[in-house]
Amino acid sequence: MKKIPTGWLLALLLTLCFTLATVFVPRVGWWNAVPRAADWNKAQSQSDNVFKLLFGEGRRLFANEMFVMADVYFHSGYYPSMFDRQDTDRDVADPAHGQADDSDSTSDDFLGPPPDWLAALERQFVPNRHTHLSSGGPSGHVKEVEVQEILPWLKLATDMNPQMIDSYTVGAYWLRRLHKPEQARDFLFEGLRNNPGNTELLLDLGQLYLDDFHDTNKARNTWLAALRCWQAQDDNAKASVENKRLYGAITMALAHQAQVAGDWLQAIKYLEMVKQVSPYPDAIQKQIDEAEKKAAGGQ
Amino acid sequence: MNTIWALAGVVIKELYRRKDFYVLLVLTVLLTILAGSVVFFQDPNIVRYIKDLCMFLIWISSLLIAITMAARQIPAERENRTIFPLLAKPVTRGQVILGKFLGCWLASGAALVVFYLFFAVLTGTREHYWPVLDYVQAFLLQWIMLGIVTAMTLLGSILFAAPSSTVTILFIVAAGILFLGRHLNTVALHNPEPIRSIIYTIYFIIPHLELFDVRERVVNDWGLVSWLACGLATLYAAAYTGLFLLLTWLGFRRKSLT
């Protein structure tokens, strides 16, 4: 029998492996499709997927890298390497970076002046300006649809690590900006299946119902669920800065909902909750006073 | 010059009669098509990750082709004793080196053209536009980089005992330079003397292959690199290629043919 060349065998094997991977991943997703009510209040569930099988716990590292890749794509490749991040003078991990507005900022230039002629030459061949995809990227022509390019990495990050909440929230945010509310909703649902009772996801879901589906009832019910889940946590968890911020955001959203609906007593109740955690209690108190006036005035 | 072209022609024939190129091409195509068949969020227009993956595979494949082809040229001639009837003709060892280099480089370029054509077709069907000049520039820069790698590998084939050693070492060196080369100056600045000087010396000595890596620009639509910068990079590549070929000739001149 004629011997099959080794190279062809290798190619065949690799094709088979990747075909199996693409077949199994959607099927694994289907296994997790039906939300189990009994699991809703349990600790976050770990979904078994092909990445966990392949990579074990190392998948979390890969998931982090996938998330970083999304950011790299958002900046069209202009991104500090791990060597650049060693320099603490240039804080590229600043969470306020780029959030205030979408405009490009040379003050966020992590590169600094080139240290030698070779580095100066190299900069001609790599992305060398701070840009955001949402504000046109390198070309400057605003085509917000280009932000979709970051989505595969966010999806891969969640596939690698279903407990990576940021991937779901960031992905949903950009899907909404791309006028894809259904996909954003489904993505948040997926996050909730993998992380039952996660308050951040519920908060974002509620906002999605309100802003994109204009469904105030669903929005309110989702925020109420978020509030219940938040209150079900132990005291230690509640005391964290991030959790307090979430509590403040949920109760503020409910308060605003109640104000719009004219339910001033409810609004006051929620504003009191906000005041407990808000860094601006005086401003909240003003809102409470106004609501009380309106409640008294019968408006 | 006729002799050098004749030798180059033999190397090119060897490329398309061996299976390596076809296996790598099929792998690249298959993996890219598989990746492209996945639809994220019901949006078939998401294309950059496919471009990124495809270009990454092209780089890996082209490096493999260039290194494996160049690594076996001189050792195979000696092992198979085809060097004897060749040098019995009015051919100098220098012409053999140049002919092998030219053949490997042209063959790598031919393989690269096929890869880039596939890349252009793939991305064009998704993006519905063809930044042809960008692709041409990326191809030219990568091809020039492969010239340095080919020359380096020929030198390695003279220095190291077996083609497998040459392939392994050169692949690690090339990958190391591509991933770390541009950061060595940053690393140097974060270290005390004398380590700083040592790292900085290495930084200036190594051929900076990553200079020719414009994948980020192509994937993210940054447009063309200035042709002046390309010209400078080409001169830089020519200098290193010439140096490696000279060292190869000096080594091969004194080497036994058996």
Add this chain to the structure above:
Amino acid sequence: MDAILRTENLCVEYRSRGLKLEIKPALKELSFSVHAGEVFGFLGPNGAGKTTTINVLLGFIPPTSGVAYLFGIDVRQPIARQRIGYLPEMTYYYKFLTAEELLRFYARIFGLPSTEADQRIDRLLKLVELETARKRLIKTYSKGMQQRVGIAQALINDPDLLILDEPTSGLDPLGRMKVREIIQRLRNEGKTVFFSSHELGEVETICDRVAIINAGELKVLGRVGELVAQHGANLEKVFLDIIGYQPQTAL
């Protein structure tokens, strides 16, 4: 008569690579010449220095001392090999080429115009009886076919001097006869043939002059007929006498 091939006090020493510096002399002050138009046999036992001499003549290894000339040009100059053809003992050629491609490659090295190269390739493939196999890859050839490809490539530039290293080695009797015919034909055309061989019967038949070397030294040089007459025996006996072979006596 001008010497086509000439060596003067040719010495080659091989140095060992180990810590202990050992010098092994392969050729010791070898001096001989080959004239135009003759068939010259180069004989010696295994390890005598025949292949080393050929390697020096072809520029594969430099001599430690002494000089060698081809057509009056120092063998270290590549141009010295413009008018020679070489058939190595072990016939290895690029297996991924066909016979035709191999010959075209070598023709290009010699700078032959393409039309002339085409004609010569056709003629040579007919001469070595490889016309039907010209488009097949060399890796599919038998040993005999590869030897014939070797003869064809040695003749591609219509050389004035042919250097053959064991040309009939590994060939069947028919193959050996064909090689002898080719050598005869070349002599008739006025070409010079220099070859080493262990087949003393063949050498006695076709050679005009022979040189016998042993342990790197030239032991005897002369016309075949004169040597045979001088020693009163055939060439094999002459050879054995020269190299000092003593048959073992029965116990």
